[in-house]
Amino acid sequence: MQVQQMVYSKDDSFRKTNYTIENSVDRYSDRMACLNYLITEIRYVWGYITLQKLLNLVKLKISYGVSVFFRRPLQWGLPASIAIEPTSVCNLACPECPSGNGSLIRRRGNISWSLFTKCVNELKNHLLSATLYFQGEPFLNPHIFEMIAYLKRMRIYSITSTNAQFLSPKNCDKLVKSGLNRIIVSLDGTDQKSYAKYRIGGSYSKVIEGIQNLVAAKKSQRKKQPVIYLQFLVFRHNEHQVKEVKQLGRQLGVDKVSIKAPQVYDPEQNNNMLTSIPKYTRYQKNENGQYQLKGKLKNKCWRSWQNPVITVDGALLPCCFDKDARYTYGNIKNSDIQQMWTSKNAIQFKKTILKNRSQFDICRNCTEGIKYMH
Ligand code: SF4
Numbered sequence: 413m414q415v416q417q418m419v420y421s422k423d424d425s426f427r428k429t430n431y432t433i434e435n436s437v438d439r440y441s442d443r444m445a446c447l448n449y450l451i452t453e454i455r456y457v458w459g460y461i462t463l464q465k466l467l468n469l470v471k472l473k474i475s476y477g478v479s480v481f482f483r484r485p486l487q488w489g490l491p492a493s494i495a496i497e498p499t500s501v502c503n504l505a506c507p508e509c510p511s512g513n514g515s516l517i518r519r520r521g522n523i524s525w526s527l528f529t530k531c532v533n534e535l536k537n538h539l540l541s542a543t544l545y546f547q548g549e550p551f552l553n554p555h556i557f558e559m560i561a562y563l564k565r566m567r568i569y570s571i572t573s574t575n576a577q578f579l580s581p582k583n584c585d586k587l588v589k590s591g592l593n594r595i596i597v598s599l600d601g602t603d604q605k606s607y608a609k610y611r612i613g614g615s616y617s618k619v620i621e622g623i624q625n626l627v628a629a630k631k632s633q634r635k636k637q638p639v640i641y642l643q644f645l646v647f648r649h650n651e652h653q654v655k656e657v658k659q660l661g662r663q664l665g666v667d668k669v670s671i672k673a674p675q676v677y678d679p680e681q682n683n684n685m686l687t688s689i690p691k692y693t694r695y696q697k698n699e700n701g702q703y704q705l706k707g708k709l710k711n712k713c714w715r716s717w718q719n720p721v722i723t724v725d726g727a728l729l730p731c732c733f734d735k736d737a738r739y740t741y742g743n744i745k746n747s748d749i750q751q752m753w754t755s756k757n758a759i760q761f762k763k764t765i766l767k768n769r770s771q772f773d774i775c776r777n778c779t780e781g782i783k784y785m786h
Contacts (some may be wrong), residue, residue, distance in 0.1 A: 446519055458635075460540060487754050488761070490750060500547045503552065508674060532568070579623070602650075606650045679703035731780075
């Protein structure tokens with residue numbers, strides 16, 4: 413009706429107005445969905461918070477604030493979140509992923525149960541959440557369901573991310589039973605051709621069926637979790653499908669569709685992959701016509717103060733951008749996380765971040781602290 417009232421004499425202007433209205437309705441429903449999702453998530457996370465975890469978070473925040481203010485690293489508290497790598501092996505060959513494209517120099521394999529439990533046991537009183545994902549496809553580790561169930565028993569909010577090639581009805585049933593809180597499903601296309609351009613070796617229909625299986629398993633077990641995020645990385649070849657994937661997500665019954673700008677290791681070399689829609693890219697051309705990160709790098713990093721990574725071999729890393737464990741603080745096979753967290757290596761790393769973050773190659777191509785999607 414509103415559209416009818418705004419008809420202009422020229423056809424083109426009509427179409428333009430029509431499109432704007434559709435967009436604002438879309439934005440409104442996006443915002444409502446976002447609000448709904450936020451309220452639900454806060455309700456879920458709330459059940460995992462304890463006074464000790466809250467106090468730890470306060471310590472982290474204070475020590476981070478003081479460090480940034482005085483430009484000297486001070487680390488109080490233990491990690492509030494952690495990413496643990498279930499496996500470094502992957503079944504797909506995505507070109508910008510070191511595991512998929514074969515450039516990862518670390519050992520390919522699964523984390524042992526003893527390393528996994530050592531890590532969780534050491535941090536369980538402080539962790540708000542644990543992400544079972546780093547490099548590799550988590551569902552290739554046969555113990556993934558037990559790992560999630562263990563986090564549940566330790567009262568830690570669990571998250572994982574998958575290419576959804578293994579979400580069979582049986583696995584989805586086990587997944588819902590395990591008590592997983594959130595799952596991120598990668599789907600960067602709304603048809604096989606567009607999807608497999610980046611997810612090389614992947615099957616679009618398997619992802620769709622996998623999501624349907626998961627939604628059905630939640631329904632049959634009368635569970636609201638895991639919350640399902642559908643994640644769409646925007647490239648040049650799929651940028652026209654952003655709207656479509658939002659609709660697809662709604663039809664499939666996922667809880668959130670997350671549109672993300674991908675990280676590209678060499679934006680100059682691979683600029684043909686980058687989307688032409690500015691709001692969906694991390695990069696822009698500088699005055700010399702070269703691609704660089706949007707925004708200005710700030711010499712600070714909250715992530716490295718509270719959200720480290722443990723690799724399949726037990727190396728403790730500052731963050732998930734250190735794919736090949738080049739900036740490791742130490743190894744949980746030989747040391748406690750508490751010791752490594754304030755070790756010489758860790759303090760030196762944070763000192764450099766506060767002084768000049770661009771000294772680290774991983775930090776130069778990292779959007780931590782930069783707003784790039786407007
Ligand atoms: S790459 Fe550097 S700036 Fe980015 S999260 Fe890691 S430590 Fe922080």
